[in-house]
Amino acid sequence: MARRHNDPARTREQILAKATDEFARLGFEGGRVDRIAARCNLSKNMLYYYFHSKEKLFVAVLERMYERMRDQQRDLAVRTSDPAVALEQLIRYTFNAFRDDPTIIRLMNEENKHKGKYLKKSQRVRDLYGPLLETLTFVIERGCKDGVFRPNLDPVTIYLMFCALCYHYLSNQFTLEIALGRDMSSESAQQRWVDQIVEVMSLHCLAGSPSLRKIA
Amino acid sequence: MARRHNDPARTREQILAKATDEFARLGFEGGRVDRIAARCNLSKNMLYYYFHSKEKLFVAVLERMYERMRDQQRDLAVRTSDPAVALEQLIRYTFNAFRDDPTIIRLMNEENKHKGKYLKKSQRVRDLYGPLLETLTFVIERGCKDGVFRPNLDPVTIYLMFCALCYHYLSNQFTLEIALGRDMSSESAQQRWVDQIVEVMSLHCLAGSPSLRKIA
Amino acid sequence: MARRHNDPARTREQILAKATDEFARLGFEGGRVDRIAARCNLSKNMLYYYFHSKEKLFVAVLERMYERMRDQQRDLAVRTSDPAVALEQLIRYTFNAFRDDPTIIRLMNEENKHKGKYLKKSQRVRDLYGPLLETLTFVIERGCKDGVFRPNLDPVTIYLMFCALCYHYLSNQFTLEIALGRDMSSESAQQRWVDQIVEVMSLHCLAGSPSLRKIA
Amino acid sequence: MARRHNDPARTREQILAKATDEFARLGFEGGRVDRIAARCNLSKNMLYYYFHSKEKLFVAVLERMYERMRDQQRDLAVRTSDPAVALEQLIRYTFNAFRDDPTIIRLMNEENKHKGKYLKKSQRVRDLYGPLLETLTFVIERGCKDGVFRPNLDPVTIYLMFCALCYHYLSNQFTLEIALGRDMSSESAQQRWVDQIVEVMSLHCLAGSPSLRKIA
DNA sequence: GATGAATGAGATTTCATTCAT
DNA sequence: CATGAATGAAATCTCATTCAT
Numbered sequence: 001m002a003r004r005h006n007d008p009a010r011t012r013e014q015i016l017a018k019a020t021d022e023f024a025r026l027g028f029e030g031g032r033v034d035r036i037a038a039r040c041n042l043s044k045n046m047l048y049y050y051f052h053s054k055e056k057l058f059v060a061v062l063e064r065m066y067e068r069m070r071d072q073q074r075d076l077a078v079r080t081s082d083p084a085v086a087l088e089q090l091i092r093y094t095f096n097a098f099r100d101d102p103t104i105i106r107l108m109n110e111e112n113k114h115k116g117k118y119l120k121k122s123q124r125v126r127d128l129y130g131p132l133l134e135t136l137t138f139v140i141e142r143g144c145k146d147g148v149f150r151p152n153l154d155p156v157t158i159y160l161m162f163c164a165l166c167y168h169y170l171s172n173q174f175t176l177e178i179a180l181g182r183d184m185s186s187e188s189a190q191q192r193w194v195d196q197i198v199e200v201m202s203l204h205c206l207a208g209s210p211s212l213r214k215i216a
Numbered sequence: 217m218a219r220r221h222n223d224p225a226r227t228r229e230q231i232l233a234k235a236t237d238e239f240a241r242l243g244f245e246g247g248r249v250d251r252i253a254a255r256c257n258l259s260k261n262m263l264y265y266y267f268h269s270k271e272k273l274f275v276a277v278l279e280r281m282y283e284r285m286r287d288q289q290r291d292l293a294v295r296t297s298d299p300a301v302a303l304e305q306l307i308r309y310t311f312n313a314f315r316d317d318p319t320i321i322r323l324m325n326e327e328n329k330h331k332g333k334y335l336k337k338s339q340r341v342r343d344l345y346g347p348l349l350e351t352l353t354f355v356i357e358r359g360c361k362d363g364v365f366r367p368n369l370d371p372v373t374i375y376l377m378f379c380a381l382c383y384h385y386l387s388n389q390f391t392l393e394i395a396l397g398r399d400m401s402s403e404s405a406q407q408r409w410v411d412q413i414v415e416v417m418s419l420h421c422l423a424g425s426p427s428l429r430k431i432a
Numbered sequence: 433m434a435r436r437h438n439d440p441a442r443t444r445e446q447i448l449a450k451a452t453d454e455f456a457r458l459g460f461e462g463g464r465v466d467r468i469a470a471r472c473n474l475s476k477n478m479l480y481y482y483f484h485s486k487e488k489l490f491v492a493v494l495e496r497m498y499e500r501m502r503d504q505q506r507d508l509a510v511r512t513s514d515p516a517v518a519l520e521q522l523i524r525y526t527f528n529a530f531r532d533d534p535t536i537i538r539l540m541n542e543e544n545k546h547k548g549k550y551l552k553k554s555q556r557v558r559d560l561y562g563p564l565l566e567t568l569t570f571v572i573e574r575g576c577k578d579g580v581f582r583p584n585l586d587p588v589t590i591y592l593m594f595c596a597l598c599y600h601y602l603s604n605q606f607t608l609e610i611a612l613g614r615d616m617s618s619e620s621a622q623q624r625w626v627d628q629i630v631e632v633m634s635l636h637c638l639a640g641s642p643s644l645r646k647i648a
Numbered sequence: 649m650a651r652r653h654n655d656p657a658r659t660r661e662q663i664l665a666k667a668t669d670e671f672a673r674l675g676f677e678g679g680r681v682d683r684i685a686a687r688c689n690l691s692k693n694m695l696y697y698y699f700h701s702k703e704k705l706f707v708a709v710l711e712r713m714y715e716r717m718r719d720q721q722r723d724l725a726v727r728t729s730d731p732a733v734a735l736e737q738l739i740r741y742t743f744n745a746f747r748d749d750p751t752i753i754r755l756m757n758e759e760n761k762h763k764g765k766y767l768k769k770s771q772r773v774r775d776l777y778g779p780l781l782e783t784l785t786f787v788i789e790r791g792c793k794d795g796v797f798r799p800n801l802d803p804v805t806i807y808l809m810f811c812a813l814c815y816h817y818l819s820n821q822f823t824l825e826i827a828l829g830r831d832m833s834s835e836s837a838q839q840r841w842v843d844q845i846v847e848v849m850s851l852h853c854l855a856g857s858p859s860l861r862k863i864a
Numbered sequence: 865g866a867t868g869a870a871t872g873a874g875a876t877t878t879c880a881t882t883c884a885t
Numbered sequence: 886c887a888t889g890a891a892t893g894a895a896a897t898c899t900c901a902t903t904c905a906t
Contacts (some may be wrong), residue, residue, distance in 0.1 A: 008886070013292050027329060029246035033880060044886050045882085054880065065369070109325045113243060114317055116390030129395055156396060157412060161381065163248045168380030174332035175324050180372060196373060226867065259871050264898065269892065439888065459761060466878065475892050480877065499767035540823050541757045545675060548822035561827055587830060589844060596816030597809065603813070606764035607756050610806060611777055628805060631853045681901060691867050698865095702901065725899085746867070867906085875899065884891075 012050050019047075020061050024103035027110050028058050028118075043196045057199030061120050065107050066122075073131035074095060087158075087205060088198045090136055095166040095194045100142050105171045133159060143205065158205065165197040228266055230256050235263075237278045240319035243326050244274050251332075281323050282340075288313060289347035299359030303374075303421060304414045306352055311382040311410045312408050321387045349375060359421065366423045374421065381413040444482055446472050452493045452628045459542050460490050460550075491550050497539050498556075504529060505563035515575030519590075519637060520630045522568055527598040527626045548581035557573075565591060575637065582639045590637065596631045656850065660698050662688050668709045673695035675758050676766075681817035695848045707766050713755050720745060731791030735806075735853060736846045738784055743814040743842045768825050781807060791853065797857045813845040835843075 022031040033054055037044040051057040076093060078086045098105055113118050116174040121151035138153045169176075173184050183189045234255040249270055253260035267273035292309060294302045314321055327335050352371045359365035385392075389400050399405045403428040450471040454463040465486055469476035477570055483489040508525060510518045543551050568587045575581035602610075605616050615621045666687040670679040676712035681702055685692040685815055699705035724741060726734045735756045759767050764819075784803045821832050 011886085025329075027245060032878090034878095044880085045888065046886075048881070049886070074315060106329060108352060109386060112388050112390045113322060113325065114390075115239075116394050119391060119394050154386065156398060160385065160392070160409075161412070161416065164380045164384030165377065168384045169376065171387075172328050172383070174328045175335060175378070177331055178335050180349075182372060185319075193376075195408050196377070200377065200416060202420050204416045221866090227869085248895090250895085259895085259900075265869075270897065384876085416871065438890090457761075459663065459675050459677060461675060462784075464874095466874085476876085477878075477893085479892065481890075486876070505886085538761060540820060541761065544820050544822045545673075545754060545757065548826055551823060551826055565828075580839065588830060592824070592841075593813065593844070596812045599820070600816045601808065601814030603819075604756060604760050605758045607767060608808070610764050610767050612781075614804060625808075628809070632809065632848060634852050636848045659865085680899090682899095693867065694865075696902070807898085866890090869904085871901105871903075871906105873902105877899090878896070879894090880892105881894105883890085885888085885890105 001181070011040070011046070015047060015050055015057075016061060016064050017040070018105070020065065020103050023058055023061055023110065024106035027106075028054075031058075033057075055118070059121055062107060062111060062118055063122050065104060068101070069097070069104065070131060073129075073135075075132060076135060078135055078139060079123065080157075081142075083139050083146060083148045084202060084206065085126070086139040087143070090132070090139065091162045091166070091198050091201060094132075094163060094195055095170075095190075095197070098170050099190065102170070105167060109171065129159070136164055136213055140205070147207055149205045153205060158201070161204070162197055162201050165200070166194075169193055227262070228367070229394065231258070231266055231273070232277060232280050235273055236281065236319050236416055237275055239274060239326065240301070240322035243322075244270075244330070247274075249273075266350070271334070278323060278327060278334055279338050281320060284317070285313070285320065285345075286347060287323070289345075289351075290345065293352060294351055294355060299355050299362060299364045300418060300422065302355040303359070303417065306348070306355065306380045307414050307417060308410055310348075310379060311386075311406075312381050314386050315413070318386070321383060325387060345375070358422060361429070363423055365421045369421060374417070376411055377420070378417050381416070382410075385409055386432060443472070443474070443478070445472070447451050447479060447482055447489070448493060448496050451489055452497065452535050452539070455490055455493055455542065456538035457475060459538075460486075461548070463490075465489075476608070486545070487550070491553055494539060494543060494550055495554050495556060496538060500533070501529070501536065501561075502563060503572060505561075505567075508563060510567055510571060515571050515578060515580045516634060516638065517635065518571040519575070522571065523594045523630050524626055526564070527622075527629070530598055530624065534602070537599060538626075541603060545594060559646060561591070572637070579639055581637045593632050593636070594629055597632070598626075601625055620639070653716045659688070659690070659694070659864070663690070663695060663698055663705070664709060666707055668713065668751050668755070671706055671709055672754040675704075675754075676762070679706075679814075681705075683804070689819060695786065703766070707769055710745050710755060710766055711770050713752060716743070716749070717752065718779060721783075724779065724783060726783055726787060729790075731787050731794060731796045732850060732854065734787040735791070735849065738780070738787065739814070739846050739849060740782075740842055742811060743818075743838075743845070746814055746818050747838065750818070753815060756809070757819060795855055797853045801853055806849070810845055810849050813848070814842075817841055 015036065019031070019036045021117075022036050026032075031054075033044055033047055036057075037047055038184050039057075039171060045128060051060055078088075078089050080086050080089070111117075136159055140149060140153050140155045140158060143149050144153060169184065169190075176182070184193075231252065234252045235247070238252050238255075242248075247270075249263055250260050252273075253263055259432060263270075267276055271309060290335050294304075294305050296302050296305070327333075349371060352375055356365060356369050356371050356374060385400065385406075392398070395399050400409075402421075447468065451463070451470045452470075454468050458464075461466075463486075465479055466476050468481055468489075472478075479486075479489060483492055508522075510521050512518050512521070543549075565587060568591055572581060572585050572587050572590060576583050576585060601616065601622075608614070609616050663684065667679070667684045670684050670687075674680075679702075681692055681695055684705075685695055687770060688694075693815050701706055724738075726735070726737050728734050759765075781803060784807055788797060788803045788806060791800060792799050817832065817838075824830070825832050832841075
């Protein structure tokens with residue numbers, strides 16, 4: 001009775017939201033259609049009415065997550081003209097994005113567990129990292145031209161590096177905390193970690209750093 | 217009939233092996249007890265005879281994985297006396313370990329999905345990274361003392377860094393390949409990536425590198 | 433296909449009826465969910481849809497049995513004003529109730545085997561013997577006041593006596609028949625038995641009977 | 649190792665003892681072969697070695713119970729020459745027998761649930777109540793001849809009566825306690841109940857009691 | 865006599881999905 | 886749009902029983 005001829009678009013969104021949560025916490029096979037429906041105060045049939053199958057619902061969840069990511073990235077305005085500062089902002093932005101929405105990491109892991117099976121079914125998801133990579137490319141190219149960064153930096157490689165450093169820390173928090181016996185979840189621990197990432201990535205990019213080959 | 221009381225220890229091992237594969241590919245909830253039994257040419261109740269429940273079997277799989285990791289690490293002899301070379305060897309070793317046994321990454325992701333729930337049930341797994349961290353600590357301390365590395369390097373932080381760089385690349389291969397449209401699975405691509413990791417980590421550790429703060 | 437959303441209340445009732453039969457004949461552990469479902473021309477998950485678990489189904493069966501008993505007792509109108517006749521009617525009524533619905537005895541035995549475990553889970557069943565005991569109390573008090581019955585009779589004790597005499601005969605029919613080699617199931621044998629119960633109980637209650645202590 | 653080439657007869661007895669307990673508490677279908685074996689510190693196979701199947705073990709348990717009953721009854725010496733006192737002794741003896749070994753009632757109920765199916769398979773169990781009934785018959789006949797009891801009392805009927813009164817009280821203790829809200833398990837409650845049985849049975853048998861028909 | 869390992873059938877329960885209204 | 890009732894397939898787990906030593 002809560003419901004009753006409500007806004008269908010809203011219903012759809014709500015299903016997606018609850019499904020995102022469910023699949024992120026429990027994975028595709030662990031996620032339960034009933035539970036999602038129950039959390040929407042909806043009969044199970046509605047999920048099928050809107051999404052046709054559990055699998056298609058999962059794909060929709062993935063797509064929606066990618067959209068969300070891209071939209072967030074679109075908001076991303078790296079205002080400063082200092083490339084080093086811009087890089088730092090991008091890194092911090094990336095860490096925060098992963099930390100603030102833990103479903104991203106979980107859903108991506110899930111997808112990789114399935115070897116990209118569901119993602120491949122989606123047409124629209126190719127340019128996932130589009131805006132962020134564009135910004136990054138812009139920043140790096142300018143940094144190289146300015147001589148602030150060393151030449152021939154590959155934006156994708158840079159991205160992969162700081163992404164890995166952000167992602168892995170958050171993704172493997174639980175096992176690492178148990179195995180290393182080290183606090184990784186407190187605000188301050190995480191802040192220190194991002195600082196480290198910024199440091200190592202800056203070192204890697206800045207022109208001042210000696211080329212490794214020279215050192216060796 | 218093939219079987220009938222062959223070698224119980226062998227049977228146990230076989231179950232663990234097939235279960236490791238099943239859970240790594242499909243996760244805890246996706247993994248099927250029947251399938252594991254079938255692959256062992258065993259009736260499914262034998263899994264319960266040996267492991268009592270799916271959950272306990274999963275924990276045993278995790279424990280076995282950790283043991284495998286530790287044993288591998290124990291074999292790890294970084295013979296060289298050059299700290300920089302030793303660090304490089306540790307990094308390459310880590311990447312190879314993750315690449316050669318993909319179940320490690322999948323099982324760890326699975327455990328993190330469950331927030332460490334099963335790992336916590338296991339007594340023995342605390343010092344998971346023991347030998348590797350010991351070696352790393354030894355290498356780093358020597359490097360610092362020798363003046364090859366810059367002072368005050370924290371071994372755990374170093375470990376987290378190159379581990380992240382190895383892990384994330386392999387763990388997220390599929391989504392990254394789709395989203396970035398870039399080859400990540402070929403031998404050569406992976407070789408290039410490890411080289412990059414070695415480079416960035418060396419830069420971070422070597423004494424010759426200027427402290428970031430000075431640059432900034 | 434026969435079914436498909438006929439009448440849910442009817443379905444529920446049918447499940448309860450078949451489950452009552454199953455559990456009465458085979459006990460809780462002997463009763464099979466499959467069989468109950470099959471007898472209802474229903475797929476077995478429907479039992480879970482309606483009752484959530486075998487145990488809860490069993491509790492529902494017990495509750496329903498108690499309701500049935502109470503309802504039957506409510507119909508019980510002991511019209512005569514002669515207390516002795518009324519007592520006789522109550523006894524015959526009790527015997528008939530046990531004989532006509534053999535599930536009562538079996539389910540009660542089952543519950544006692546479990547030390548009342550399931551019954552305790554049910555809120556509503558306290559006043560099981562309510563109406564019958566009320567009527568009995570009414571009859572006995574009048575009988576005492578009238579001087580037809582001897583004074584200070586305890587209705588509960590009276591009830592326990594004739595209940596035992598009715599119940600045990602029917603409940604242990606099979607072993608008794610084998611061990612004593614005596615017909616206990618024929619209509620006439622049972623009639624003779626009830627007559628005996630009436631006789632011994634009347635003797636116990638009637639004022640004319642000498643107090644035992646006096647005899648002794 | 650506790651065991652090791654033990655006395656086979658003793659082993660057999662132990663199995664019977666634990667099986668008696670198991671089946672009495674949980675019924676035939678509820679009883680578990682594993683549990684019985686475990687409680688004997690014995691591997692399951694031994695149960696099969698000694699008893700061939702769960703069913704045959706159950707039959708053996710029933711037979712053993714009947715033997716125990718008969719042996720106890722054989723010890724029964726009603727020495728007094730006063731028939732009324734002898735009757736009272738028999739009643740108290742019966743109640744105590746049921747109370748002191750609760751497995752008797754449970755196993756009998758179980759057998760009756762199965763409509764005597766297993767009992768019928770046993771050759772030896774016909775004359776179950778033999779000694780007790782013999783004693784009772786002796787007592788009653790003497791009582792009738794002496795004029796202490798009224799004439800034409802049927803020993804089997806007398807037996808059925810006090811047996812019912814003893815049995816039902818103990819068998820249905822749990823449901824009755826819940827439904828009537830009355831203490832039935834304390835020593836004193838039970839003592840009062842047996843006194844009542846003695847009273848009503850004496851009244852029924854003694855010559856002083858007026859025939860009902862005359863009263864009516 | 866005794867055991868540990870193995871089995872097959874079947875038990876309860878779960879779950880994605882569909883039908884009729 | 887929405888639902889409650891129903892289904893079929895399959896999942897986890899149990900249990901009496903047997904085999905080889």
